[in-house]
Amino acid sequence: MMTWKSNFDETKKHYLDWWKGKGIVLSMWEHLFKEGEPYEEIPPPPRHKDINQFWFDPEWRSDYLHYRMSRNSYMADILPVANAQLGPGSLASLLGSELEGRDDTIWIHPKKDFDETIQFDEDNRWWKLHQDLLSAVKKRSEGKYMVGCPDLIEGLDVLASLKGPDNVLVDLILEPERTLEQLAEINKVYFDVFDRIYDIINMEGEMAFCYFSLWAPGKVSKLQVDLSIMISEEDFRHFCLPFLEEQTRQIDYTLYHLDGVDAIRHLDAVLELKELNGVQWTPGYGQPQGGNSRWYDLYKRVLAAGKSVMINWVTLDELEPLIDHVGNQGLHINVDFKSEREIEKALTIVDKYR
Incomplete structure (x- = not known):
């Protein structure tokens, strides 16, 4: 696999260690542009005609992503992964919800006249778009970067x-x-769709996820139940945990996305998932971000349970205190980098702990 990331083998080793609760992965949320010349002189596509072309035209979007990927920085453990997502929770669109492109995201609208039936229609236009978009991006990549699995989401959030x-x-x-x-039924559809997507996007068996900076040598996914902030611990165990357990058993590598302070009450249940590899913490609106000392004990709690941890939106000045207090094993740290110079400074810090 000859990608535009020259140190991909080293990064893969860091990920393999991290999945086992060891070492440090140093990355960021998505990408920033590299300094200097691009990897190849790729012409930009013409400006999109409208928001629908921006999100829903496979040919245009694959050209757009190819152009951007040729100019992204892949220093440290930043992954060469094209984000071909179709909104957070796009599995719902395959069951009858509607997608609406917006300037910075894709909205998912409830299914009209929903009759409580969960049915996957093979002829669904959004399913066709998923396949066409992923196939177009994969073809355009020519092996120079990976294609990330869309943020399908599952369980109560899809319902x-x-x-x-x-x-x-x-x-x-x-x-x-x-x-x-x-x-x-949602879980059945999820596994069916997930496996078909894997068949399209995997590279020599390896897979990446569109968000959360995830790579693995097999099938990998981020799991979540954001609606959990509105339900009790008992209901979480009854309506969520069995299906999460099934997902962790069927997918080789899994990371649970714990979102919001009110979701912390479910952490003990999440940590009981034997096959779960790690937990990612998102503090939520109005809270200090992942590198703040307020969350050190939460990270230690996750690590003590034998899970790896992903920490997002860490600032450069928070990096060293974070490692000093939490330790240097099983950490995936996504720093809020603004330049490659900041990446170099972060590498200098992290290398002291490796």
Whole structure:
């Protein structure tokens, strides 16, 4: 695999160690442009005609991503991964929700006249788009970078996208058995779609995820239940944990995305997932970000349970105190880099602990 990342073999070793609870991965959220000349002189595509072309035209978007990937920095452990996502939770679109492109994201609207049936239609236009977009980006890459798995999401969050979170929360009380049946069906569709996507995007068996800077030598995914901030510990164990357990068993490498202070009450349950490899912490709106000392004990709690930890939006001045207090084993640190010079400074710090 000859990509534009010259130190990819070293980065892969860092990831292999991290999945086992060892060492440090130093990366960032997505990318910044490299200094100097691009890897290749790739012409930019013409400006998109409208927001729909920007998100939903496979040919245009593959050209756009190819241009950007030729100019991104892949220093440290930053991954050469094209972000071909179609919104957070795009699995819902394959079950009847509608996608709407916006300036900075894709919105997912509930399915009209949802009849409580979970059904995957092979002829669904959004499923066709998923396949066409991923295939176009993979072909355009010519092996010079990887294509990230879209942020499909699963479980209660998908059900909330289909019929609205309020309706889901009511049904946990009024229709618990039907909800469990729906969640089981969502998991079946998830595995079916995930495996087909893997077949499109994997490179020699290796896989990357579009967000959260993830690479693995096999199937890899980020798992989540953001709706968990609105349910009790008992309901989390009843409606979420069994399906998360199934995902961790069927996917080789998994990272749980713990989102928001109100989700911390579910951490003990998450840490009981034997096959789960790691936990990523997102503090949420109005809270200090991942490098703040407020979260040191949370990271130690995750590490003590035998899981690796991913820490996001760390500033350069927070990096060394973070490692000093949390340790130098099982850390994936995404720094909020602004330049390659900052990456070099961060490498100088991290290399002291490797």
